[in-house]
Amino acid sequence: MPALSSTMTEGKIVSWIKSEGDSLSKGDSVVVVESDKADMDVETFYDGILAAIVVAEGQTAPVGAPIGLLAETEAEIAQAQAQAQAQAQAQNSPSRPDASSIGSNSAKSVATPYARKLAKQHGIEIGAVAGTGPFGRVTPGDVKGKGVTMTALLAKATAMALAQHPVVNAGCRDGKSFSYNGSINISVAVAINGGLITPVLQDANKLDLYLLSQKWKELVEKARSKQLQPHEYNSGTFTLSNLGMFGVDRFDAILPPGQGAIMAVGASKPTVVADADGFFSVKNKMLVNVTADHRIIYGADLASFLQTFAKIIENPDSLTL
Known part of the structure; x- marks a missing residue:
């Protein structure tokens, strides 16, 4: 309904x-x-x-x-x-029975053929995946979500957008000259005991979601045990700061030294929206904004990058496995 x-x-x-x-x-x-x-x-x-x-x-x-x-x-x-x-x-x-048990039984018994194929490819037990389709049917997106972290989704979408807007993937290492980076290495801010560190998902545009998720889990574990190597936290070309997991709607992120831009990601919340025909529906919406060094990156280039990022996020199928 x-x-x-x-x-x-x-x-x-x-x-x-x-x-x-x-x-x-x-x-x-x-x-x-x-x-x-x-x-x-x-x-x-x-x-x-x-x-x-x-x-x-x-x-x-x-x-x-x-x-x-x-x-x-x-x-x-x-x-x-x-x-x-x-x-x-x-x-x-x-x-x-309550609605949750109905949904659980449905998820175990009904899944789309492609969802079953994905689950088999990646060693995911289809019966353990909660379905969001009609009657709890397991969709391909449900399977992807089972093995994919939100950080990997955001990093992949960001990397795909940066690949289309390479001028945003820039840095200023010495405070005077700037360069456009060939690799797309996404730094992600992580809170640890005593401070903050930014593990780096290197070549994020070249890795699929499952590999990104696996790599991210490994980096977080190493970060919290203080075992990160220098190249695993100082090689970023673009930074993500996600406070949405704490329920923060919007905030401004501080630009790290040497990088051209950082994106602040707010919480995703159900919102009533109207389509072009005036029909209303409830969709999850989140607010993101970018802080950038305008000596390196023009505002118009940032706007184009954000438009591309939004299109990718709104079309999850584009986040290819």
């Missing part, structure tokens, strides 16, 4: 435009929902087959609850319908 207005907490199904068994393409109108403001067509964001209608016409559901179940292939339709029936029975049962 989508949020069709900023005040909507639940919606009522007026009518289903599509029927069970219909093939759907992204952008197709599927169902008409009555919100607290008006009756509106709801489109699907995915291709697939409408395997099961969970909320019938005339019934209501809270925002965020599943109202229909999509199958990627015909072979999955029967499984999806059985799962929908099982959940309907659970909802009508006096001893109905």
Whole structure:
């Protein structure tokens, strides 16, 4: 059930435009929902087959609850319908399990083919992955998230953006002359006992997310045991400072000596947003800002870099494994 207005907490199904068994393409109108403001067509964001209608016409559901179940292939339709029936029975049962256990069971039994492939490739137990798709279905993004740290995601997105804007990947080592760096080495600020240190993910643009995550975990462990070698903390070409994990919405980061720029990353929080057509939905948003040495990097170049970074973050599929 989508949020069709900023005040909507639940919606009522007026009518289903599509029927069970219909093939759907992204952008197709599927169902008409009555919100607290008006009756509106709801489109699907995915291709697939409408395997099961969970909320019938005339019934209501809270925002965020599943109202229909999509199958990627015909072979999955029967499984999806059985799962929908099982959940309907659970909802009508006096001893109905809580939502978390329903989601957990779903995650173990339903996963997209690509999600299963990714899990197998990287040695991840699919049953241990919590699904965020319809009815708890495990998506490729869920599998990636199981083996990938937030720091690796941010570092990879930053490195990809820097590769497209190399003038931002610059430094001023002697306080007078500057140079554009060939390697993209992302320093990340880490709090340790007695201070702060910035382990470096070297050549971050060339490593996949899993390798970045593995490397980052190793660097953090070495940093906290004071075993980092000099090249592992003084070779950065761009720095990330993430206080979002502490719930900080926004802050300004201090530029490290020798580097051209540092990016401050705030907390990611659910926010009501409107699309180009005026439809409302809830999406996670975070605020980032960059502190830079304007002797080296122009503001217009920073703005272009931030635009590219935002596009990459908003399209996780671009963060290739």
